[in-house]
Amino acid sequence: MKRTTVALGAILTAMVPATLTAQEVTLRLSHWIPPTISPATKGVDPWAASVMEASEGRIEIQIFPAQQLGRAPDHYDMAKDGIVDLSWVNPGYTAGRFPIYAATELPFMVEDSIEGAKAIHEWYMEYGAEQEMSDVKVCFIHPHAPGALHTQETVTGPDGVSGKNVRPAHATMARFVSLLGGGPVQVPAPEVREALSKGTAEAVTFPWGSMYDFNLTEEVPVHLDMPFYISAQVMVMNKASYDGLSDENKAVIDDHCTPEWSGRVAAGWHEDDMAAKDKLLADDSQTFNTPSEDEVAAWREAAAPLTEEWKEAVSAKGGDADAILDAYKAKLEEYGAAY
Missing domain, CATH: 3.40.190.170 (Bacterial extracellular solute-binding protein, family 7)
Incomplete structure (x- = not known):
């Protein structure tokens, strides 16, 4: 045939x-x-x-x-x-094109x-x-499994991003870096190692597996151990x-x-991702930092403007932003996936 x-x-x-x-x-x-x-x-x-x-x-x-x-x-x-x-x-590679979908980019939302x-x-x-x-x-x-902030030096609270150039996972994370006083360096995933090795970026938001997928363990050996974001x-x-x-x-x-x-x-x-994280934890050259409850609260507070900006973008397209976001949160809760 x-x-x-x-x-x-x-x-x-x-x-x-x-x-x-x-x-x-x-x-x-x-x-x-x-x-x-x-x-x-x-x-x-x-x-x-x-x-x-x-x-x-x-x-x-x-x-x-x-x-x-x-x-x-x-x-x-x-x-x-x-x-x-x-x-x-x-979708996060095309900022503003999919405003409803961008709710998935809001940090500190998904744990599973x-x-x-x-x-x-x-x-x-x-x-x-x-x-x-x-x-x-x-x-x-x-x-991917919730990704983390990977850096060259210790960062446990949002004030630590100020002054640093960070490769963000997507447009919302780029905006978050800017709100925190950092400089977003927006390159596709396959180009991240080059940006780090040349000093164009000093940190990255990435899944755990990407540390090995893109050979980044020497470039950014310090990891903030919290469900920071998903892409x-x-x-x-x-x-x-x-x-x-x-x-x-x-x-x-x-x-x-x-x-x-x-x-x-x-x-x-x-x-x-979890296998990669376990491998990183077992590597003495890698440093893991767990934020305190106060630092987690500070991260959430620092991210609050992102939700308001998301609502404005959805409303500008004629969407009921509050209803859409409430439905998203409710669905995450229904599946036991919320952070």
């Missing part, structure tokens, strides 16, 4: 009749991380393998890692415009990333996806590519675009 490549939006969609029941297709999936690190090996790759297995060979997924097909900040538009069929997106992934999926599909990502199909949403990535699919599938193949994709799959993908990344 002839295999059809689905890409480039409606042009190729016309070549793939939706009524074809035994349709074989090849989907191009792009992401921007090295193929050997946990988000790929424990997240994207198993998900793609499961899709192919569940389709009994009708769906083949070709994976293009490490920005081969485009820069990290371009991945949402790559899927939207049909350059690829599927892409793994960090696995249950948090399910909570975020359910919340966003109800309160934000149709408003902000209606031009793609949202498949799954998954954060939740999204797998999205070009709508024309999805619409061009047979009903049989659509069902396979739908079965892999669920809160349960969000949790499953997050679990693999969480496992590797």
Whole structure:
């Protein structure tokens, strides 16, 4: 049976009749991380393998890692415009574009990333996806285990960020660094080590596993041990590519675009993050600092303006910010994921 490549939006969609029941297709999936690190090996790759297995060979997924097909900040538009069929997106790389989703970027909100992934999926599909990502199909949403602040010298309270250049995880964290008197250095994850080694940045907000994924243990060996933030990535699919599938193949994709799959993908990344943290704890060259209760309270107080700014951004787009944020917090509580 002839295999059809689905890409480039409606042009190729016309070549793939939706009524074809035994349709074989090849989907191009792009992401921007090295193929050997946990988000790929424990997240994207198993998900793609499961899709192919569940389709009994009708769906083949070709994976293009490490920005081969485009820069990290371009991945949402790559899927939207049909350059690829599927892409793994960090919405935080495009400041202001997804204001509702940016609630996931607010610090000190999530403690359990696995249950948090399910909570975020359910919340966003109800309160934000149709408003902000209606031009793609949202498949799954998954954060890493709560990330930390990694520095070259001890920082336990928010005053310690003042005067430091920090590579933030996303736009909200960049704003937080600015509020604290630091300078945000915004580069994609694969470029962080270069920024640190050249002195462009002195600290980074990153998941635990990234210390090894990007070889940063010598650059920033001091770690603030608290659930500082999450960055939740999204797998999205070009709508024309999805619409061009047979009903049989659509069902396979739908079965892999669920809160349960969000949790499953997050679990693999969480496992590797926790293993990396344990390895760091056992390394005498690494320093861990736990903030006091007063310091935790100071961090929360320092972050309060971020919530108000988030509300203003959502309200400016016509959203009921209080209701949306209350729903987000309630969903995290429902799943036992709140910090």
